Every structure is written in C-alpha cells, then in structure tokens.
Amino acid sequence: MESRSIFFEKYNITNRDLEACLSEALSRGGDYADLFFEYRVNYMIALEEQIIKTATKGVNMGVGIRVISGEKTGYAYSDDLNRESILKAARTAAFIANSSAQGGKAGLGSSVNREQNFYSVRNLATDLEIAQKISLLFEADRAARAHDSRIKQVQASYADETKHVLLAASDGRCVWDVQPLVRLNVSCIAEENGQRQPGYAGGGGRRSLDIFQGDLDPRTIATSSAAQAILQLGAVDAPAGPMEVVLGPGWPGILLHEAIGHGLEADFNRKKTSAFAGLVGQKVASELCTVVDDGTIPFRRGSLNMDDEGNPTHNTVLIEKGVLQGYLQDKLSSGLMKAPLTGNGRRQSYSHIPIPRMTNTFMMSGESVPEDIIKTVKKGLYAVNFGGGQVDITSGKFVFSTSEAYLIEDGRITSPVKGATLIGDGPTVLRRVTMVGNDLQLDQGVGICGKEGQMIPVGVGMPTIKIQEITVGGTEK
Amino acid sequence: MNDLKQRAEEVVRLAKSDGASAADVMIREEDTFSVTVRMGEVETLKEAISRGLLLRVFVGKRTATSNTSDLSESTITSLVRETVEMAKLTSEDQSGGLPDPSLFEANFPDLDLVDEGWETITPEQRIDLAKRAESAALSANKAIVNSEGGNFDYARSKTVLANTLGFTGAYEGTVSSLSVSPIAQDAAGMQRDFWFGVARHRSQLPPPEEIGRKAAERTLRRLGARRVATCEVPIIFDPVTARSFVGDVFSAVAGDAIYRRSSYLVDQLGKTVASPEVTIVDDARLSRGLGSAPFDDEGVSTRANSIIENGVLQNYLHSTYSARKLNARPTGNGQRVASGSVVIGPTNFCLKPGQASPEDIIASTRTGLYVIELIGSGVNHVSGDYSRGAVGIWIENGKLVYPVHEITIAGNLREMLKDVEAVGNDLTFFGSIAAPTVKIRKMVVSGE
Numbered sequence: 008m009e010s011r012s013i014f015f016e017k018y019n020i021t022n023r024d025l026e027a028c029l030s031e032a033l034s035r036g037g038d039y040a041d042l043f044f045e046y047r048v049n050y051m052i053a054l055e056e057q058i059i060k061t062a063t064k065g066v067n068m069g070v071g072i073r074v075i076s077g078e079k080t081g082y083a084y085s086d087d088l089n090r091e092s093i094l095k096a097a098r099t100a101a102f103i104a105n106s107s108a109q110g111g112k113a114g115l116g117s118s119v120n121r122e123q124n125f126y127s128v129r130n131l132a133t134d135l136e137i138a139q140k141i142s143l144l145f146e147a148d149r150a151a152r153a154h155d156s157r158i159k160q161v162q163a164s165y166a167d168e169t170k171h172v173l174l175a176a177s178d179g180r181c182v183w184d185v186q187p188l189v190r191l192n193v194s195c196i197a198e199e200n201g202q203r204q205p206g207y208a209g210g211g212g213r214r215s216l217d218i219f220q221g222d223l224d225p226r227t228i229a230t231s232s233a234a235q236a237i238l239q240l241g242a243v244d245a246p247a248g249p250m251e252v253v254l255g256p257g258w259p260g261i262l263l264h265e266a267i268g269h270g271l272e273a274d275f276n277r278k279k280t281s282a283f284a285g286l287v288g289q290k291v292a293s294e295l296c297t298v299v300d301d302g303t304i305p306f307r308r309g310s311l312n313m314d315d316e317g318n319p320t321h322n323t324v325l326i327e328k329g330v331l332q333g334y335l336q337d338k339l340s341s342g343l344m345k346a347p348l349t350g351n352g353r354r355q356s357y358s359h360i361p362i363p364r365m366t367n368t369f370m371m372s373g374e375s376v377p378e379d380i381i382k383t384v385k386k387g388l389y390a391v392n393f394g395g396g397q398v399d400i401t402s403g404k405f406v407f408s409t410s411e412a413y414l415i416e417d418g419r420i421t422s423p424v425k426g427a428t429l430i431g432d433g434p435t436v437l438r439r440v441t442m443v444g445n446d447l448q449l450d451q452g453v454g455i456c457g458k459e460g461q462m463i464p465v466g467v468g469m470p471t472i473k474i475q476e477i478t479v480g481g482t483e484k
Numbered sequence: 485m486n487d488l489k490q491r492a493e494e495v496v497r498l499a500k501s502d503g504a505s506a507a508d509v510m511i512r513e514e515d516t517f518s519v520t521v522r523m524g525e526v527e528t529l530k531e532a533i534s535r536g537l538l539l540r541v542f543v544g545k546r547t548a549t550s551n552t553s554d555l556s557e558s559t560i561t562s563l564v565r566e567t568v569e570m571a572k573l574t575s576e577d578q579s580g581g582l583p584d585p586s587l588f589e590a591n592f593p594d595l596d597l598v599d600e601g602w603e604t605i606t607p608e609q610r611i612d613l614a615k616r617a618e619s620a621a622l623s624a625n626k627a628i629v630n631s632e633g634g635n636f637d638y639a640r641s642k643t644v645l646a647n648t649l650g651f652t653g654a655y656e657g658t659v660s661s662l663s664v665s666p667i668a669q670d671a672a673g674m675q676r677d678f679w680f681g682v683a684r685h686r687s688q689l690p691p692p693e694e695i696g697r698k699a700a701e702r703t704l705r706r707l708g709a710r711r712v713a714t715c716e717v718p719i720i721f722d723p724v725t726a727r728s729f730v731g732d733v734f735s736a737v738a739g740d741a742i743y744r745r746s747s748y749l750v751d752q753l754g755k756t757v758a759s760p761e762v763t764i765v766d767d768a769r770l771s772r773g774l775g776s777a778p779f780d781d782e783g784v785s786t787r788a789n790s791i792i793e794n795g796v797l798q799n800y801l802h803s804t805y806s807a808r809k810l811n812a813r814p815t816g817n818g819q820r821v822a823s824g825s826v827v828i829g830p831t832n833f834c835l836k837p838g839q840a841s842p843e844d845i846i847a848s849t850r851t852g853l854y855v856i857e858l859i860g861s862g863v864n865h866v867s868g869d870y871s872r873g874a875v876g877i878w879i880e881n882g883k884l885v886y887p888v889h890e891i892t893i894a895g896n897l898r899e900m901l902k903d904v905e906a907v908g909n910d911l912t913f914f915g916s917i918a919a920p921t922v923k924i925r926k927m928v929v930s931g932e
Contacts, residue, residue, distance in 0.1 A: 058575035059573070059574040059575040061549060061574060064566060065551045079525070079527060079528070084532045086534055086535055086555075099532075202867070205865075205866040247930035248714040248931075278632070280630060397861070408871065425864075478892065480862065480872070480873070481894055482871075484714055
C-alpha cells in the first residue's frame with residue numbers, strides 16, 4: 008500500500024480540509040458523515056474484423072459526501088476537488104438532517120490502512136504501453152480463427168483500470184486504497200449453412216498484464232469462446248419442464264449469487280423485503296451446502312482491501328452446513344440491525360450511495376467425484392456455462408441462463424442444447440442440492456453485478472453440484 | 485450553454501493543433517435531484533451537478549476516444565494529446581471518420597424537451613410527490629404491508645457537440661420520473677410490483693395518487709401466484725413487457741449487429757420479417773419525446789425512420805460508421821457511450837398501436853398467458869432463440885383467472901415476430917422504446 012494517497016500528493020488535500028468538510032456535512036446534526044474520494048484512470052481497446060478499431064482512455068474523479076441521520080441518508084457529489092466545491096456538496100448532503108443540534112467536530116486519526124494488500128501489483132496495467140495490450144488482442148483473434156474455419160467474426164476487447172480511493176469519516180477514520188482491475192473478453196460468431204451462433208469467454212482480476220497466462224492466456228480464452236460458438240451450431244432444442252440439473256464448477260456459481268446472495272444483502276432484510284428475512288439460524292439449504300462471501304482472496308475480481316465505506320473486507324460465512332448464519336452488511340444496516348460489519352458496503356463510483364453488495368460468493372467443496380454425480384442422472388441437464396441471471400428478492404424467484412449445456416441421458420453427457428433459462432425459488436433451491444463435488448473452482452474474473460442501477464465487479468464460484476429438480480425453460484416438451 | 489459550446493470548440497481546436505486530422509467533442513452537463521421515500525419517511529436524498537466530456541479524434545483513418553469528468557485545463561490538455569497519440573496505435577479503418585457535412589443542419593426545430601416549470605417546484609414539493617405516491621399505494625389495501633419506497637427523480641441536462649467540420653450544436657432537456665414499489669403479503673408469502681410515470685413536462689406526469697393506486701393494484705394481483713404445467717399457449721405481453729420484446733427487435737436492426745452478421749435479421753431488407761400487424765418506426769423528432777433529440781451524438785440531423793411496415797423490413801438503423809460499412813445513409817442513431825465511442829441507439833423506437841383494446845385481446849384468448857414481468861437475459865440476439873423467466877396471469881375462456889410465477893416462456897424471435905396476432909391500441913411511452921399490448925400466437929411455457 009502506498010504510504011500517501013494521491014489525494015494528498017496530487018490534489019493537495021489536507022487533513023484540515025477533510026475535517027472542515029466533515030464538520031460542514033454534520034452542520035445540521037447528522038449522526039455520521041463520510042467523504043469518498045475517487046480518481047480512476049482506465050483504458051479500453053477493441054479489436055474487430057482483425058483490426059484494432061479503437062482505443063479509449065478515461066480519467067474520472069470526484070468526491071461523494073454522505074450524511075446519515077437515523078435511517079435517512081443525504082448524498083451529494085462533486086466532479087471538482089477544490090475546497091469550495093466540496094464544501095458546497097457537504098452543505099447539500101447536510102440537508103437530510105434537520106436538527107438545531109450542534110454538528111460534531113470531526114477529528115481525523117492517523118492512517119488505519121490494513122497491513123495486507125490483496126492485490127499488490129508492481130507495474131499497474133494503466134501505466135504499461137498500449138502496444139503490449141494490443142498484442143494480447145491479436146493473439147486472441149488468431150487463436151479463435153485458427154480454432155475452426157466456421158468462426159466468421161471475432162470481437163476481442165481489453166480493459167484495465169486503476170482506482171484510487173480515500174475515505175474520511177466523522178468517526179475519525181481516514182483510509183485509502185489503490186485498486187487495479189484488468190479483463191479480456193472474446194466473443195465469436197460461428198456460421199454454417201446460414202445458421203449463426205455466438206460464443207463468449209473472458210478472464211481477468213485485480214492484477215496487471217501478467218494475469219493473462221495459463222488459464223487466462225488470451226489464446227485459451229479465445230479458444231473456449233470459439234469452441235462455444237461451434238458447439239452451439241450443433242445444439243438441439245433445450246428441454247422444457249422440471250428436471251434434475253447438474254451444474255459444472257466455477258461460473259455456474261452465479262446460481263448462489265442470484266438464488267441466495269442478493270436475498271442475504273442486509274438492506275433487504277432490515278426492511279423485511281427479502282424472502283430470507285428472519286431466517287437466520289434456520290435451515291435454508293441441504294447440509295451439504297456451505298456458502299461464503301470472501302472479499303479477501305488475493306487478485307480476485309471481487310476482492311477489496313477495504314469496502315467503499317473504508318471497512319476491511321471479510322470472509323463471511325452465509326450458510327454453514329445448510330443453516331443460515333447472517334447477512335452481508337454495510338454501515339447503515341449494521342448500525343440499525345446491531346450486527347457486526349462484514350465489509351460489504353460498495354458503490355459503483357463517487358456519484359453513488361454505498362449499499363450492501365457481494366464480493367466473491369461461492370460454495371465450499373463437498374466429497375463427491377464429479378463424474379459420479381453425472382452417472383447418477385438418468386435424464387437431465389448438465390450446464391457448464393451461463394450468461395446473466397436475475398432475482399426478485401421479495402418473491403425469491405430467480406433465473407440464470409445457460410450458454411453451454413448438454414443433455415444427460417442414462418448417466419452420460421450427450422447432445423449440446425440451445426441456451427435456456429433456468430428458473431427456481433431462492434429459499435428452496437439449495438434444499439434440493441443432493442450432491443456436492445470435490446472440485447471447487449472460482450470463475451475466470453468477468454462478473455458484473457447490477458443493483459439499483461449500480462454496476463460493480465464481483466466473483467462467484469462453486470464445485471459441481473446436483474440439484475434434484477429445477478425448471479428448465481427450453482422449447483422441447 | 486454558451487460557455488459549454490466554447491469549451492467544446494476549444495477542445496476541437498486543440499485536437500487539431502495536436503495532430504488530429506478530424507475530431508468531435510461532446511460535453512454533457514446534468515443537474516440531478518433524486519429522493520426515495522419509504523414508509524412515509526425520506527430514506528435518501530441526493531443532489532448533484534455533474535459534467536462529462538467525450539472526445540473522439542481521427543488521425544487519417546485511425547481513431548481513438550477519451551472521456552473525463554475533469555474539465556480542468558491541465559487534464560484536458562494532456563488527455564487530448566494522449567488521445568491523438570493513442571489513435572496512431574490503432575489500425576487504419578476505411579469506414580472511419582466524421583459524418584459527411586451534408587448531414588448537418590444549421591437550424592433545428594424546437595422539440596419542446598424542456599419544461600421550465602420544474603425550476604419553480606421546491607425540493608419539499610418534489611419530496612411530497614414521492615410521499616403522496618407511496619402513501620396512495622400503502623393505503624390502497626391492508627394486504628399492502630411494506631414498500632421498497634416511492635421515488636422521484638428529476639434531471640436537467642445540457643448537451644453540446646462540436647467538430648472539426650465546423651458543426652456546433654446544443655440542446656437541453658428536462659425529464660422526471662415518479663415510481664412506487666409496494667409489497668403485498670398473504671399466507672403464501674410476499675409479492676412486489678411497481679408502477680411509474682416518466683415525462684419531460686410536469687403536465688405529462690400522472691398524478692402521484694394514480695401511480696400509487698396502480699402500483700398497489702399491480703402488486704395485489706400477484707398474491708396467490710402458482711405455477712402451471714408445461715404447455716404451448718398464446719402469449720400476451722402487457723405494454724411493459726412488450727417494450728422488452730420491441731427492444732429485442734431494436735437489437736436486431738441496429739447497423740452494427742448487421743455488419744457483424746450477429747443478427748437474425750441480416751439480409752432481410754425488403755422482406756417480410758413479421759406479421760402484417762407489425763409496424764415499427766424510430767422517430768427522434770417526436771415533440772416532448774423521451775428519446776427525442778435534434779441531432780445525434782455525431783451531429784447528424786435526426787429524422788423519423790421506418791423500420792418495419794406491415795411486416796416488411798424497411799431500414800436498419802445506423803451510425804456514420806455502420807452506414808459506411810453497409811453503403812447506407814446514417815439514420816441519426818449514433819449514440820456515445822461512457823467511454824466516448826459511438827454505438828447505435830434507439831430514439832423513440834415504437835411499435836405502432838393497432839385497433840383492438842387490451843381487454844378485447846385478452847377476451848379473444850381461450851387459454852393463454854398474460855405476461856406482466858420478464859426476468860433474466862435469456863435472449864440470443866444472433867440466432868433469435870428466446871427463453872426468459874416470466875410472471876403473468878393465466879387466461880381461461882378469455883378471462884384473467886389467477887397469477888402465475890416461477891415459469892419461463894421460450895421460442896425464437898424470428899418466429900415470434902411472424903406470430904404477432906394482435907397489437908393493442910394502448911401505446912404508452914415509458915422511455916425511448918415504446919409498445920402497446922402484443923399477442924403472440926404461441927410460445928412454450930415451462931412450469932411444473
């Protein structure tokens with residue numbers, strides 16, 4: 008961790024400035040105030056039709072000011088980091104509190120940054136030559152086209168960012184972080200006899216360009232994208248109706264994210280709008296299931312040294328052997344629910360209010376051998392890759408859509424099937440988990456989660472599991 | 485506005501002097517207000533003025549873009565220089581470049597996008613709109629036990645565009661929305677739904693009580709939802725879910741999907757792609773339209789474009805780039821994303837209303853599903869394969885009988901378009917994509 012934040016070095020912000028703004032924010036008597044400074048540099052490069060079509064740079068910065076008064080939140084932000092603009096935003100945010108009580112005088116302590124850094128990177132990707140990034144894209148393009156002559160289109164995109172954040176709060180904390188993030192995405196179109204199908208793959212994490220090797224080698228990513236498109240050319244109609252489903256390891260962990268993750272975010276439970284409200288201590292899953300949200304795994308896309316409220320991230324057990332343990336907390340909900348902080352207060356940027364969000368959410372390995380799990384299924388679906396998902400946290404109904412799946416017939420994996428949406432009920436689907444594999448995998452690092460219009464990077468993971476019954480939304484009755 | 489115009493023109497000149505052969509700059513300034521009220525109390529209140537600058541430069545046939553929220557001299561100076569240098573590292577692309585100057589207009593019609601009346605409405609009055617809407621929902625029925633809140637949002641935005649061909653244009657717009665999300669409960673569990681209004685002018689926004697009552701009705705009708713057996717039946721999309729279906733059509737006619745051949749509607753110009761009931765236009769010049777603009781994000785004058793007329797595909801929608809790729813004329817649909825790059829976007833992309841009332845369409849259906857919500861993203865825009873989670877109301881003998889959930893509907897968009905059996909007369913605008921009620925002859929419902 009850098010010993011001084013960019014905001015002190017480059018923008019000459021002093022502790023006295025921060026204290027003055029916090030005092031202004033509490034001038035109408037709020038309970039708590041914080042200032043969230045952000046400076047983000049990012050690059051994006053896009054290849055299509057075998058040429059580099061465009062390159063983009065972004066430089067975005069600002070400060071978000073929040074005042075909490077009871078259950079109320081006042082928020083304002085400024086794109087300008089000069090003292091006057093920040094004070095003006097602080098006055099706007101202060102309006103939420105409406106008492107004549109004297110505002111507390113905020114005194115900031117010294118740095119309380121976490122000692123560990125989960126994404127210590129020597130050469131930030133945003134500081135590296137663009138030519139190096141371009142060559143990753145050409146490698147991916149060549150590999151995808153070489154995979155099969157039916158691959159007619161390849162789009163590859165590279166993106167990186169470095170986000171400097173600093174949080175100063177009226178409780179005296181002043182902490183900062185430097186958060187790198189890179190990713191590479193490849194999408195292909197396969198065409199044969201007038202039929203066209205897409206394939207997608209990608210990878211990344213909180214690291215520099217050195218992440219793109221091994222499983223995340225651009226050629227490996229490109230080949231799996233191409234293979235998926237080719238496979239879809241021969242796909243049969245997906246089945247319709249409830250059936251046994253085996254989910255492969257890794258990215259299918261999106262099941263956990265949708266089925267239970269969102270429903271366990273504390274804001275929904277504090278307001279009792281979640282289907283999981285009041286279920287702590289109760290059995291919500293089969294005892295084979297232990298699910299955690301862990302923001303502390305080195306270099307993962309969903310990891311953070313501190314959340315966007317300046318609190319350290321944790322490894323939080325959500326479900327242990329089927330029993331619900333607790334919720335994902337942010338500052339506001341943990342205070343109102345009198346529950347410990349879990350380091351899950353996150354926001355898209357300085358222009359957004361932090362809310363409880365996931366980091367890396369996954370299920371721990373069980374004991375079954377994946378091949379044995381397949382063998383137990385007479386007629387069902389084996390789904391190994393997914394597009395997006397969504398959940399209605401109030402009714403508990405959730406969906407996730409396959410992008411690579413196969414029929415299982417008499418214990419054997421057979422034909423690939425067209426994409427289909429799986430729909431289930433969050434509080435019951437994990438009770439129907441009858442086998443859990445010994446092969447936990449985390450995803451490749453491309454997950455984006457949306458909530459209340461805020462998009463943030465997240466991770467998921469899972470071993471191979473068998474769900475006794477879930478509805479598959481194909482067309483083949 | 486004049487200071488923003490000047491700033492944009494300065495940046496364009498700077499790009500030119502730094503070695504760009506052509507460039508365009510867009511600056512957006514937005515003044516926003518947002519309040520959420522929950523159970524009668526203010527929950528969050530947010531206000532800000534934000535700015536963003538989007539730059540695109542060309543160096544010969546190569547291009548790069550950049551974006552920043554920092555309009556300071558020093559940041560802009562180094563960003564412009566770096567963008568020009570970046571462009572030199574990209575590939576030559578014969579289709580690149582600014583629009584042909586013949587596509588620019590000097591004078592624009594007044595599209596009535598601004599309601600100055602909003603400025604006289606105090607924050608307290610704005611908060612009150614959200615309170616009244618939520619309160620109407622909460623008091624509608626005792627089964628409404630909770631709420632995700634009432635929300636009022638207002639934004640006033642200024643958009644300025646300048647380029648090295650001498651075009652400079654600017655326009656302003658106001659937009660507000662009011663929404664409520666109540667929660668109802670019975671022995672079987674909780675259900676939520678919502679209702680909302682969105683408008684540029686104060687007078688177009690429905691009264692808060694009406695929005696609240698409708699939100700409550702929509703939520704209450706979900707109580708007791710059950711599942712149905714897997715079957716193949718006619719599907720009726722209500723105007724909200726029909727928007728999503730029409731949005732899928734937009735994705736298939738966007739010029740970038742066409743030159744990439746990643747749409748099931750490639751090579752279909754002049755051909756019958758939908759039932760005769762289907763007529764779709766994209767009209768950027770709609771007075772007070774939520775997606776209206778006098779020129780697109782490349783400066784190209786906007787116009788009304790016919791997309792599908794009585795089932796026959798008339799036009800794809802284009803940016804300057806996709807038009808050059810396909811030897812077509814730009815349609816005024818160039819839209820800049822946050823990165824600064826230009827993509828193709830809808831303006832007011834609308835399925836024209838038909839004759840039948842939604843009640844008649846439901847009454848004409850012996851057994852079927854009236855869809856009121858779609859969830860998930862199970863649409864393959866390349867092949868048209870379609871499989872999405874749904875919530876709906878079951879239809880028996882022409883009557884809505886009970887709510888259903890935890891089901892999916894599946895088919896293929898290519899066939900769904902041809903299977904449009906009826907289009908309602910109830911077109912409502914909730915954004916830049918709009919639709920009335922739509923009936924599809926048959927789809928597979930997957931359930932129990």
